[in-house]
Amino acid sequence: MLKDAIVIGTGFGGITAAALLAKAGYDVLTLEAASELGGCASKFERSGYRFSAGATVGMGFEEGGMLKRLFEELDAPIPPMRKLDEIMNVYLPDRTVTYFSDKERWYKEVMDKFECDQDRIHAFFEEVFKVAEILQKFVEKRAIFPPATVSEFFVLLRSLDVKLLGLAPYLTQSLQDRLSKYGLTKNKPFMTFINGQLMDSVQTTAASSPSLLGYMALSIFHKGAFYVEGGLASIIHALAENYHTSGGEMRLRHKVVSIAKQGDVWTVMTKRGQVFRTKQVIMNAPVHNIFSLLEPELHIDLPLKEEKEKQKYAWGAFTLYIGADPSFLIPESSSIPFHQFISSYESPLSEGNQFLFSMSQEGDTKFAPIGKRSITISTHTNVDKWWDREKYDSRKEEYMERIIDSIDKRFPSFSSKIDIKMAGTPVTFKRYTQRADGKVGGYIPSGKYSLLKNYSPNSRVDGLWFCGDTVFPGAGSLGSSLSGWMVADAIKGKHPSYGM
Ligand SMILES: Cc1cc2nc3c(=O)[nH]c(=O)nc-3n(C[C@H](O)[C@H](O)[C@H](O)COP(=O)(O)OP(=O)(O)OC[C@H]3O[C@@H](n4cnc5c(N)ncnc54)[C@H](O)[C@@H]3O)c2cc1C
Known part of the structure; x- marks a missing residue:
């Protein structure tokens, strides 16, 4: 059967486009390689805890905010969340700054x-x-x-x-x-x-x-x-539920391995050999993944070139997932979910010298049993160093220790309160989110003019669209979702500027 649109991926960009198109009556199929929704904003469960895989800070739900408007447009209930007055403690080497x-x-x-x-x-x-x-x-x-x-x-x-x-x-x-x-x-x-x-x-x-x-x-x-109860995955799941209600079809564990075009019709093939046909393909994987999927004859029409793309730099993430008893917290920090640690003024703000510590809040049982907290920690890392198999395990240990040491300096009993800990690296992100080389968070701006070098969600190949953090307007849940919305607008032929 010919679908109106096939969405590849359920990150913020893909699930937004899918939900909007299904709501507008389009016959949409969404294919997701992983067994979980959400890509970098997904979750996983271990030993009674839920962990956010990557993204943790919710944004765009204020009055008039982009995600609030999206939920209104979809007529979907907004998942339980709390607007924060004290958003984050930033621990600089000689002072703590609270972001109000x-x-x-x-x-x-x-x-x-x-x-x-x-x-x-x-x-x-x-x-x-x-x-x-x-x-x-x-x-x-x-x-x-x-x-x-x-x-x-x-x-x-x-x-x-x-x-x-x-x-x-x-x-x-x-x-x-x-x-x-x-x-x-x-x-x-x-x-x-x-x-x-x-x-x-x-x-x-x-x-x-x-x-x-x-x-x-x-x-x-x-x-x-x-602070979103159960993490940003709760937002993804709310969008997916709305998509289902509108009649959208979702298939998890369906990795797309090729996209080809015959006349006006696209054929999308999965690793299991299933073939689906559609008028529009919306690709939510990073744009540099397109070369391994799209038939070579169409590469020429793309505004990006494979060799150049491979060299473009993006960060990887080293992550730590910790389940802990919160008695390590000092009273003034216990109700603040986000904590940024910066250990030294002299070192680059990556590789564990700077990291974000996000902690579930008391009573959020979606994340942790009563009396426990789920913690996701992430630091920027150079992806290249994680592909050397011999050094992989020792490097992982070294990063884990470095980060836990920094936390112990701030909260002295932290390491003794840990129930469970696991690390994630660019290798993990590649495996679970399909991001080439484990590159996450969109492209790194290369200077003052880099805004003008953004990739458009319109691929310039008729019927092929991009959404997600490697295209305009860029990274984060808001940017990725907005690009998905732009693609849905374009396919519907409706744009807010036309007053439709
Ligand atoms: C550690 C970390 C912390 C972050 N913190 C925050 C934060 O606090 N707040 C915030 O707003 N943002 C944060 N971000 C950024 C944010 O998570 C991302 O920019 C955003 O979620 C990316 O969404 P996306 O639409 O690009 O899709 P992605 O998250 O890249 O998801 C793409 C999906 O497509 C699927 N897919 C890819 N290829 C295929 C294929 N061939 N077949 C089928 N499926 C496929 C993948 O499995 C994946 O599920 C963070 C990112 C990281 C890594």
Whole structure:
């Protein structure tokens, strides 16, 4: 039977596109290689605990937020979650900074914790919020960027307004350039704090981050960060449930191994040899995976080239999954789910020197039995070092020890309260999420102009679409989901700019 659309993958991008199309009455089949939904935002269960595989911080559910609007559009109930006032404790080598959602509390925290340049930091953040507000309005219009067709170009034009055009000078500046204008680049604690935040959102530090991308990232917590019961997998499952209710068909453990086109019809083949036919293919794996799937004759039409793609750098993740008794916590930190550790000002913010520690909250029995907590820890790592089989196990042990030592320094009884611990590496991510070489989190911005080098969700091969964190607007649950929404808009031939 000819399907209207086949979605390959159930990450945030794929499940968004699938749910929207099914809701609009399209006959959709979703094929997922893993036995779990969600890719980098998925979950797994061990010894009575549920662990988030990667992503943990919920965003976009504030009033008017992108994921809130998605759930409204789908008429789906939003999973239980809590908007956080105190989002994260950031442990710098000589101070702890609490990231408050409320701007006034945040400014007060800046005054308390950064003894130098307080007025400049305040002025810098005022600019961050002002610019991000304008950008947010543009992103919400869901114009495909860069435009691949004349109609996409006109949609983009219609999405531009005077305020947005006023941001043109920022296009030629990195975030470091802006920080330098505010005289902040020599303030080591503040720069380390900013770079730590950027690593977790933009995947790079201020020097390589386009200023506009950095501003969006630095403003996002003040819009709203959420603790989602059972983790971000609960959001994926809510979207999947809505998809089923709308009549969408889902097949887990169905890895797609080839995509070919005959006339206007695509054939999608799985590892088990099943062949499915469709008018539209939506690929939610990273764009660089396309070369191993798409028939070679069509490679020429793609805007990306295989050799260049292989060399493009992206981070891998080293993860630690820990089930523990929470008595190691000190009272002021027990109700904060997210903790960022930075051990040294001198070392790069990766490979265990910087990591995010996300902890389930008291009473969240989706994650852990009463009286226990599920913890997911992640640090950025260079993927290349994990493919040497001989060094693999010792390296894993070394990273595990380094991270647990850092936590013990902050919470002295931590290691004695651990019930269960497991590590994940780029090898694990490749196996469970199909990400080539274990590269996660989208591409690393390569400098001030990298916003202009984004890949479009439109592959330029008729009927083939991309969504997920390697295409515009980029990484994270919000960016990935938004690209899925853009693809659904395009297939439906409806765009918000047309007022439809
Ligand atoms: C450690 C870590 C921490 C993170 N923390 C956060 C966070 O706190 N907040 C946040 O918003 N974001 C976070 N992110 C980023 C976020 O998780 C990702 O950007 C986002 O989830 C990626 O979604 P995606 O749509 O690109 O799909 P992916 O997550 O890449 O999923 C793609 C899916 O497609 C399937 N697939 C691939 N190829 C095939 C095939 N051939 N056949 C069938 N199925 C296939 C895979 O199995 C997978 O399920 C984190 C990422 C990592 C790795």
